[in-house]
Amino acid sequence: MSKSYDIVVIGAGLSSLMFLSRYILKNKDQSILLIEKSIKKNINQTFCIWQGPDLIDIKKIYNLKPRHVWRKIEVSYENDTICRDISPYSYECFDGKETLKELLNQCKNKISIKQGLDVRKIKNNKGLIEVITKNVTIKTKYLIDSRNKISKEQYESPPSLQQAFVGNEIVSKNEQFDPEVIKLMNFSNNKKEVEFTYTLPFSKKSALVETTFFSKRPSLIDIKKLQKKLLKRYKSTKLIKEERGIIPMILDREFINNNNIPIGLSAGMARPSTGYSMMRIAQWVKSIESKKIKQDNINEFQFKPNKLLEWFDSIFLTVCYFWPQKVPNLFMKLFSNADIKSIIRFMSDAPTLSDIFLIILSMPKKLMIHGLIKKYVK
Ligand SMILES: Cc1cc2nc3c(=O)[nH]c(=O)nc-3n(C[C@H](O)[C@H](O)[C@H](O)COP(=O)(O)OP(=O)(O)OC[C@H]3O[C@@H](n4cnc5c(N)ncnc54)[C@H](O)[C@@H]3O)c2cc1C
Known part of the structure; x- marks a missing residue:
């Protein structure tokens, strides 16, 4: 007979660990089991977020140390470059491996952890949930499930997109980066998909450089080829590590059902318009x-x-889906016209009503109206 728990959490990723590290502080009387399928995870993620006034202070609350902090951002397309000072806000990046390790350490002695268990099925049985793995079945009253259960149909139904990227951390002999300025989006002239380079310079000689797409059906193999081409632009570099990923940009989400609480990507915790999820x-x-x-x-x-952001994101996604070639100009207009503080609060899910109003005013109106019509008139 296997032991039964108050709560079983599936997946030792970002959403589960951020949840557990805070939940256990006030709820010491519930028995909690964390299940993770991978035994040794090869974590190459870098988590970036905006920080500053009116935004959740991730460093303080989760006791995390950023690897690098930027106070200037750059967005460019063709011959235009917009560089903005974002103080008192900042763009901060956290090493994925260190972040998950720190969060796990905060919960380690207060919960049970089982690694190497791949959850195959969930069943309800006489008021309890059965979490079925290859060799064991674990019973629990409540389930928190961070597995990504987004289906192929959900990924492929308009205006759903996927943010796909391949990045490499590079170190060079020459000084070729400006560690003060993060290059958020350097758009390519691509008629079929939104394509840009994202560069996080850590020092004058090292940076994480990523080729990113907002795509209907991304191919990491093709993106890797483009990334290889991109890396040739940098002189005498050594590759340190590679990070790659496909993040959903979708409006659908899963709901609580029979004491089963979805979290993470399936629950809509990745912002549809950006793919960012740490702040959410x-x-x-x-x-x-x-x-x-x-x-x-x-x-x-x-x-x-x-709800308002969700509505706004649905129009933005519609524009990206049907008119990707117009998206670079949309961002260029936004970053040159709107108050940068409003943009940051907007992108961090914490805008005021006036921020939303200002963002709407800064967008190319005709394009957004086309997006609005396309969304409602099928
Ligand atoms: C390379 C990369 C970079 C990113 N950068 C950023 C960023 O800069 N800023 C930002 O805000 N967001 C970023 N994201 C998006 C998002 O923050 C991450 O995807 C984040 O990891 C999502 O957390 P999660 O808990 O939903 O999923 P995960 O962190 O993927 O956690 C899910 C866990 O469940 C486990 N699991 C899956 N199936 C089973 C099973 N059957 N049984 C047991 N365990 C299982 C997995 O092994 C995994 O550990 C990035 C994503 C990627 C991939």
Whole structure:
């Protein structure tokens, strides 16, 4: 007979660990088991977020140290470059491996952890949930599930896109980067997909350089070929590591069902217009961390994105889906016209109404109206 738990959490990734590190502080009387399928994870992620006034202070709350902080950003397309000072805001990057290690350390002695268990099936049985793996079945009252269950149909139904990227951390003999300025988007002239380079310079001689696409059906093999070409632009470099990923840019999300709480990507915690999820996860955790999961409040644990932002993102995605060639100019207009603080709060899911108003005013109106019409008139 296997032991039964109050809560089983599937997946030791970002959403589960950010949740657990805060939830266990107030809820010491519930037995919690964390299950992870991988035994040794090869984590090459870099998590970046905006920080500053009115945004959740990730460093303080989660006790994390950023690897690098930037106070200037650059966006460019063809011959135009926009460089903006973002103080008092900053763009900060956290090493993925260190982040997950620190979060896991914060929960380690307060929960049980089982690695190497690949969850195959979930079954409800007489008021309990059965979490079925190859060799064991574990019973629990409540389940928190961070597995990505987004289906092929969801990924492929308009205006869903996927943010796909291949990046390399490079070190060179020459000084060829400016560590003060993060190159957020350097757009390519691509008629079929939104394509840009994202460069995080850590020093004058080292940077993470990524080829990124907002794509309907991305191919990491093709992106890797373009990335190889891109790297040739840099002189005498050595590759340190590679990071790659495909993040959903979709509006669909999973809902709580039979004491099973979805979190992470399937629950809509990746912002549809950007693919970023760390701030959304932090916002969700903040909204529930003082609560204890019980039968009568379980629906309060559902992740609910801001409705206005969701509507805005749906129009933005529609534009990216149908008119990708116009997206570089949309961003150039936004970054040259709008107040940078409004843009940052908007991208971090924490805009005021006036921020939203200002963003709308800074967008190319005709294009956004086309997006709006396309969204409603099928
Ligand atoms: C390379 C990369 C860079 C990113 N950069 C940023 C960024 O800069 N800023 C930002 O905000 N977001 C970023 N993201 C997006 C997002 O923050 C990450 O994808 C984040 O890891 C999502 O957290 P999660 O908990 O939903 O999923 P994951 O972190 O993927 O966690 C899910 C966990 O579940 C485990 N699992 C899956 N199936 C099973 C199973 N059957 N049984 C048991 N365990 C299972 C997996 O092994 C994994 O550990 C990035 C994503 C990638 C891939």
